[in-house]
Amino acid sequence: MSVFIVGTLDTKGEEIAFARDVLESTGIDVHIVDTGVVGEPAFEPDTSADTVAEAAGTTVDELERAGDRGQAMAAMGEGAAAIVARHDEEGNLDGVLGLGGSGNTSVATAAMRALPYGVPKVMVSTMASGDVEPYVKERDIMMLYSVADIEGVNQLSRQVISNAALAMAGMVKADVDVERTDRPTIGLTMFGVTTPCVQTARALLEDRGYETIVFHATGSGGRAMENLVEEGVIDGVLDVTTTEWADELVGGVLSAGPERLDAAAERGIPQVVSTGALDMVNFGAEDTVPEEFRDRTLHVHNPQVTLMRTTAEECAELGRIIAEKLTASNGPTALALPLRGVSMLDSDGEVFHDPAADDALFDALREHVGDDVELLEVDAHVNSEAFARAVVDELDEKMRAADAAP
The missing domain is CATH 3.40.50.12020 (Uncharacterised protein family UPF0261, NN domain)
Structure with a gap:
């Protein structure tokens, strides 16, 4: 040693x-x-x-x-x-x-x-x-x-x-007997407000024989997944939670940088990407929110985290950026849209429920995504079982087509 x-x-x-x-x-x-x-x-x-x-x-x-x-x-x-x-x-x-x-x-x-x-x-x-x-x-x-x-x-x-x-x-x-596996490994992204979707999806993927690694989409989590994709540790991506792009665009504290969404596209591995938590930008304690945003729709998630609702204009720009990132992919790619809301806070009666902003996001994605990206529209909320099953089925199909399934 x-x-x-x-x-x-x-x-x-x-x-x-x-x-x-x-x-x-x-x-x-x-x-x-x-x-x-x-x-x-x-x-x-x-x-x-x-x-x-x-x-x-x-x-x-x-x-x-x-x-x-x-x-x-x-x-x-x-x-x-x-x-x-x-x-x-x-x-x-x-x-x-x-x-x-x-x-x-x-x-x-x-x-x-x-x-x-x-x-x-x-x-x-x-x-x-x-x-x-x-x-x-x-x-x-x-x-x-x-x-x-x-x-x-x-x-x-x-x-x-x-x-x-x-x-x-x-x-x-120490000679620790860490279990090694030759099962295909899927990277998933999760936020607190997309947890039900990712938990259901993870269970479904593991039932089908995949290994899963879940990354907390807090900036470092997204970068960690990108690194592991580059290193070849991850064989497919279920990118449910792309919220880090909202922080990158608007100036929140949990950006993963402008390279987020590049690794899977460049390696050409199967990926299904969605819009989880694109309704929010992250800041610290409420008194740390920049003055220019104080009149926006804010939600105190906990004493250390304050969330801000993205506007229709910001959502449209996010849609354009993500669509162009996915269009550049070298591998099988699908874009999954949960038409009834993108986070726990984006549901009927919740503080970030804003159908106009969601429509701006979805319309921009539809407009800018290339023909080689499969568009999967699901008339369900991101945290519904129906949506989780739909994205898992889609990724599993692409993994099998790429001969990368268990």
């Missing part, structure tokens, strides 16, 4: 050596990757900072002369990512541990994000009690708050670093 420690030996040498010693005491081999660009390393690493810089197409001398710390950290992150990815492909790496402040947290987590899901990744960081999204993104990285700065080995840092190292040792040494 081999664990790579990614860290700056010019400033954190003592702490990295301590983590190394804890890991080696459990019988694990340790490989030190030095990412320091300020001074000489405290001890000889297994992979030098020069080698890391070279993997990013530069040198430590060039980075020092530039005098731009941000540029240096970006380059060392790129180089460390290339190095650990190569060792993983060669079968020489079982986990990655990082220690540091904001600089090496950026570098080490960049390396961790280059590794497949499931490879143990632990980051001990002074940044771990705040917003960790820039470091974790959509990868399975464990962030452990260092409590005190990582500066010297003392009674507190010994405990925290030991815990991290022993957690890593447990993950790489």
Whole structure:
């Protein structure tokens, strides 16, 4: 077993050596990757900072002369990512541990994000009690708050670093019999307001022999699904909940970025895409809603989440964008329209029920979608059993036509 420690030996040498010693005491081999660009390393690493810089197409001398710390950290992150990815492909790496402040947290987590899901990744960081999204993104990285700065080995840092190292040792040494399957895997997207549909669809798909992975459409969830599609983990997509596009268009907090809906289209795998929760844009607590939206239809979902109803104009633009994304697909694609509402809040008597806005969405989708995309219109609500069965039948048919069914 081999664990790579990614860290700056010019400033954190003592702490990295301590983590190394804890890991080696459990019988694990340790490989030190030095990412320091300020001074000489405290001890000889297994992979030098020069080698890391070279993997990013530069040198430590060039980075020092530039005098731009941000540029240096970006380059060392790129180089460390290339190095650990190569060792993983060669079968020489079982986990990655990082220690540091904001600089090496950026570098080490960049390396961790280059590794497949499931490879143990632990980051001990002074940044771990705040917003960790820039470091974790959509990868399975464990962030452990260092409590005190990582500066010297003392009674507190010994405990925290030991815990991290022993957690890593447990993950790489444990022979957990994780069930593997050769069943085709379907990615589904879900929001709280589309849960009944996705739960029914998941059960139906699993009854037919598929493996399912459900992603929470909160920005990172959509990006995670796109990544797994690109990596070939997912064989088909039931994209019930495309709400992240509403946040991308209007400026909400749960956007998955402009590449959302690209991966399945580019890989050409079977996909059925719907309009779940396109009636809403997400913000934080009510007092965080931008002033320009305060007179819009708002719904406090919980103390931390406020939802805003999309307008007919926004829905029309969403329809155009999604239709054009699907039209560009290289594989079998269907667009499913739940004509009686796109979320729990978009039903008769509910706060977001707005037939005119829904009609604008559906009309734009019909107008802009290409002839190669099958249009499935279901006279039912998105959360009805009838709609769930319709989209599952459609995807199953496309999987079988592509010879990708169980």
